[in-house]
Amino acid sequence: MSYFYIPFIVLGFIILISSFFVVKQKSAAIIERFGRFQSIRHSGLKIKIPLVDKIAGRLSLKIQQLDVIIETKTLDDVFVRLKVSVQYRVIRDKVYDAFYQLDYPHEQITSYVFDVVRAEVPKMKLDDVFVKKDDIALAVKAELNDAMLEYGFDIIKTLVTDIDPDAQVKEAMNRINAADREKTAAQFEGDAARILIVEKAKAEAESKRLQGQGIADQRREIARGLEESVEVLNRVGINSQEASALIVVTQHYDTLQSLGEETNSNLILLPNAPQAGSNMLNDMVASFAASNQIGEAMKNAKKKKDE
Template identity: 75%
Template sequence: MNITLIFLLVFGLFIFLSSFFTVKQQTSVVVERFGKFLSIRQSGLQLKIPLIDRIAGRVNLKIQQLDVIIETKTKDNVFVKLKVSVQFMVVKETVYDAFYKLEYPHDQITSYVFDVVRAEVPKLKLDDVFERKDDIAIAVKRELNEAMTTYGYTIINTLVTDIDPDIQVKNAMNRINAADREKTVAEFEAEASRIRIVAKAKAEAESKRLQGQGIADQRREIARGLVESVDVLNKVGINSQEASALIVVTQHYDTLQAIGADTNSNLILLPNSPQAGSDMLNNMVASFTASNMVGESMKKGIKKVKKYNEPNLPIESKQEENPHSEE
C-alpha cells in the first residue's frame, strides 16, 4: 500500500513538472498536440498539457552565418575559388514557415549561392572579379532574399570574403605587378636623371656666362689701365707708340719675375735672354710704324676713289650738293 502511494506521488509530481517548460531569449518553441501544430511559444516560462502537448522543435531567432566556398571560372577561363559569407535570420512572425516549410535551410541557401555566383562570375574577367566583388555580393543577396522570404528567412547581408585564383595565376599576377612597379621606378629614375642633367647644364651655362663676363670685365679694366698709363706717359713727353712699347716691356719683365718667384713652376719662356726685351720693343715699334703707314695709305686711296667718282654724278646732284656754287 505504501509502495503504491509513493509511486502515485512520484508520477503525479512528474506530470506536474512536465507541464512547465522554459524558452530561452531569442528562441521560439513550436508546440504540437497529437502531432498537429498548436502554438508558438516565445521566451519565458510556458505551460502545456502533459502527455497531450509536446515540444516539436526550437527555432533560433539569432543572426546566423553560413560560409559557402564555390569554385568557378571567369570569362578569361581562369578557375577561381570564392568564399561567400551569408548572414541570415528567422523572423519572429514567420517561425511557422521556417519550421514547417524548410527542413535544411543551410543546404537551400548554399544551393542558391552556388547558382548565383556561377551565373555572375563567368561574365567577368579575373581582374573585374576583384574589382566588382561587391556587385556579386549584392546579386547573391537579392536572389536569396527573393527565395528565402517564402520560407520565413531574411538575408541580413552577403559578403565575398575571399577570392583565391589558381596558384600559377597568382604567381603570374605577382610578376605582372612587380614588372609594372619596376617600370614605374625606371620612369622616375629617368626623370630624376633628366632633371639632374638639365640642372647641371644650366649651372654650367651660368658658370660659362659669369666666367665670360669676368674675363670681359678683366680685359676692360686692363684696357682702362693701359689708357691711363699712356695718358700719364704722354704728359711727360712720351708719345703713344713709345708708351705702349714701354708698357709691354714692363709687363714682360713682371711676367718673368712672377714665374721666377714660383718655385714649383716648370714653365720655360722662350726666348729668355737680356736681348729679348730689346728685340720685343724694336719689333713693336716697327709694327706700330708699319700699321700707321698702312692706315695713311688706305686713307689716301679712299680719297682718290671719291675724287674719281665725283665727275660721274649728274649736274643736278652737284647743284643740290652745293646750291650756292654759281653765286
C-alpha cells in the same frame, strides 16, 4: 502508508517542474501538442502542459552567417574559387514558416548561391570578377531575398569575401605585374637620368657663360688700368709710345718675379735679355701698323667697287 505516497509526490513534483521551461533572448520555441503545432513561445519563463505539450524545436532569431565556396569558370576560361558569405536571420513573425517549410535551410541557401554565381561569373573576365565582386554579391542577395522570404528568412547581406584563381593563373598574373613594375621603374630611371644630363648641361653652360663674362670683365679692367696708366704718364711729359714701352717692360719683369716667387712650381727656363721689353714693344707697334695698312687697303678696295 506515508512511504507509499512518496513516489507519487516525487512524480508529481517532476511533472510540475517539467511544465516550466525557459526560452532565451533572441530565440523562439515551437510547441506541439500530440504532434500538432500548438504555439510559438518567445524569450522568458513559459508554461506547457506536461505529457501533452512538447518543445518541437528552437530557432535562433540572431543574425547568422553561412559561408559558401563555389568553383566556376570565367569568360576567359579561367577556373576560380569564390567564397560568398551570406548573413541572414529568421523573421520573428515567420518562425512557423522557417521551422516547418524547410528542413535544411543552409542547403537551400547554398543551392541558390551556386545558381546565381555560376550564372554571373561566366559572363565576366577574370579581371572583371575582382572589379565587380560587389555586383555579384548584390545579384546573390536579390535572388536569395526573393526565394527565402516566403520561407521566413531575411537575407541581411551577402559578401564575396575571397576570389582565388587557379595557382598557375596567379603565378602568371604575378609575373605580369612584376614585369609592369620593372618597366615602370625603368621608365622612371630613364627620366631621372635624362633630367640629370640636362641639368648638368645647363650647369656647365651657365658656368662657361659666367667664366667668359669674368674673363671679359677682367680684360676690360686691365684695359681701363692701362688707359689710366698712360694718362698719368702723359701728364708728366711721357708720350704714349714711351708710356707703352714702360708698361710692357714693367709687366715683363713683374711676370718674371711672380714665377720666381712660386715655390711649388716646376723649373721653367725662359729666354731673357735687357732688350726683351723693347723687342716686344717694337713687335706690337709693327703689328698695329700692319693691321692699320690692311684695314685702309680693304676700305679703298670696297670704295672703288661701290663706285
